[in-house]
Amino acid sequence: MANPADFGPLPPRFAELKKEIVGSYPDFEARATKAWGEILVELDKATKDIAAQGSANVPEVNFSELGSLTPERKEEIRGKGCLVIRDVVDDQEAREWQAWLRSYVAENPVDGVPEHDKQFFQLYWTKSQVRARSHPNILSATVWLNKLYRIRNGDGAKINDVDLETPLTYADRFRIRKPGVQWDVHPPHVDGGGIERWEDEAFRHCFDDILSGNWREHDPYDLENRVRARSSLYGRPNQATVFRTYQGWLALSETAPNEGTLQVFPNVRLSNAYIILRPFFALKDGANPDSFDPDAWRFDSTTPDFHGIYSYGASFVGPRPNTQTHPHLRLEQTMVPVPKVYPGDMVFWHSDVIHAVEKHHTGKEDSTVMYIPAMPYTAVNAAYIEKQKESFLQGVAPPDFPRNKGEAECVGVGKADDIENPIGKRAMGFAIEVA
Template identity: 60%
Template sequence: MMHGELIPLPARFAELKQQIAASVPGFEHRVTQAWGELLKEMKGRTDEIATRKTDVIPQVRFDDLQTLNAEVLENIRRRGCVVIRNVVDEAESQSWKEDLKTIVAENPVIGMPEDQKQFFMLYWTKPQVLARAHPNVLAASKWMNNLYHVKGGAVVDGVDLSTPLSYADRFRIRLPGSQWHVHPPHVDGGSIERWEDESFRQCFIDILNGRWKEHDPYDLGARINARTTLYGKPNQASVFRAFQGWLALSNTSPGEGTLQVFPDVFLSNAYLILRPFFKPIAEAVTDVFSPAFWKFDISDADFPGIYAQGDLFLGPAPNPFTHPHLQLEKTMISVPTVRPGDMVFWHCDLIHAVETEHKGEGDSSVLYIPAVPHTPSNAAYIAKQKESFLQGIPPPDYPFTGSEAGFKGVGTIQDILPFGRTAMGFDVEVAA
């Protein structure tokens, strides 16, 4: 995830802290009280996660999505992640993987690592096009999008949570025995923008007002206009992905190179957003988990977990040193065993990682397919993405890595099932 030399954040970010503090009456008192409350609650929550391990992650069947009770729904919202079983027929999913293997063998494909390619810079293969347009995949995305809402039930022009859009991403066929060190715990969908962009900051305003228990990660209001990329960072999604996700193409269990998550999006959001405003006290207090160990301080530019690299900013990438209360060594939980056709979704704010080791015997393969709702900015992006598809080049959010036009096995318009045409931006008028 992080390559090249990391440098301290620019001095202007101290001013950003002070600007945020000045915007909230009684900020120091409010967030200090909230910080103390949060730290006390985190110990019990993280202990529960560490004890329950994989069992803490919700698992449901695709056929049951419309009949889940309130308790199950609340648990999914709280955890910020879910495994949905049997979204696509197992045999069909496996056939897609076999086709992808053929495609990467027959074409001059760019992938990583260079000496044994397993993560491929391909977006428009026929299996990817078919999967994104599959009616069950779109139905699962629609269901995930509808976990969001606008406070007060207001209707927002151009927003339709029941019209999923297809955001084109890549795929992996990870081989056993491989070591991956590029995806330690991190959060996608914006870096310093969480604090710097005023609209994005509004997503966390209850936390910054000291009312962290009232924070709602599923309030769509501010998300619609939040800018997740201010610096043109490559591979940074400019759209609002309500949930990131993938479709399993293989049997993959914990320990076999699968996804890991910190399964409490409410708790992690509150902690990550407040952490920059507090520093350890270098005195007699030695218990890092005690509120007495920490003091309010907005005098420097440091945003723990955010790293500068040239003119770009990476993170949030929490670790045990910068964010000790998350207890990441024991709370990054591997998702349960998946079979071909299962889907895994995780909230756009959720801390996640990929297991460093793959100790299994077979490949660990997934198609990355997030849940993306129809919003004005998302629809505008999909219109541009459609043109990328027609040209066979990478989508707008991704660096140019060559054209797929002329590749054997590339998808065509004819491969987009009727259910997927709107999701791909066809037959849709986009407001200017």
């Protein structure tokens, strides 16, 4: 985990990146300034509404409903950028996977944090994880999420080497969080790329409407540039190099608000607009940093600041918005916990959504979740899966994660035979042709 004490300012060359962006869009200063004022006005209203509604902001649907949701309901889910899907896996099976995880960490020397009382585990290949990732219901849910993406004005058009209906599996970790322990390692942040959102040309094009001043037209589900965007230019460990439509986790226990659950900012279009334009505006001398008055801010195209992005060795971390860098998000009131979940429920959030883990767990039961995102077939993703498969067979960490001692000798490690159905085998790379 990155230590905030080691973060530093961005290098001067990022001032040149700002100038490049400004020069890439017609009338950038005028259009961006107008958009910035509109976004502040909208945030003032939206953040109050989010704070008032709390967990009710997060849509809830049953797995059995996914095929019959109305277009209006799907648009609501797209707008929020997050949802709970109930009853994806049978409760008893989910509880059994939880018991296997407990046995695994008890019987094996394992990597995790905090060092003195491990609760977030650098483990990828337990039998529970292998079984869960290849479960047909889980893969079916991820396909449904993949298909929320679209080609803008595409009218049924397709992109070569992309198949939203073919799910792939991205191996990630799990946590068994104990009650009463303060958790500071997951403050508000955005996954799926940091400075790359501005620096990588294809990634930047995902936000063309925002940078052109037409922020209300921004579609976080526009597929075309997403599949070409490079989310990891610096090779930082724990930075995904693949395209995930949604991040997600599977609940193996009951977890409610105030019990160490996920928090989200449930308006992905608005938070994107604010985060992407924030580097181009600085507070005027003497102005109130919490002011929603556009006149309190001035256009800034000369400093290297990309607020919420920090230098970390030879790499960069973020976006990590906070109350100082992004005051208009009112994060202390708007990072709402997801509704109570039960074993077998899943929680998903768009890869642009600001999210965090609650600092406090006041419940009585361990909060146990396995991280399982939604990932469609693309040429880049399929190539990664081929490398990930080799990591699985060798019992070592997947390519995007730091090397560790591995799990090959662990008691209860998952094997290829634990993948029990053809769709699961394909998702894990055992029946894929790499483009």
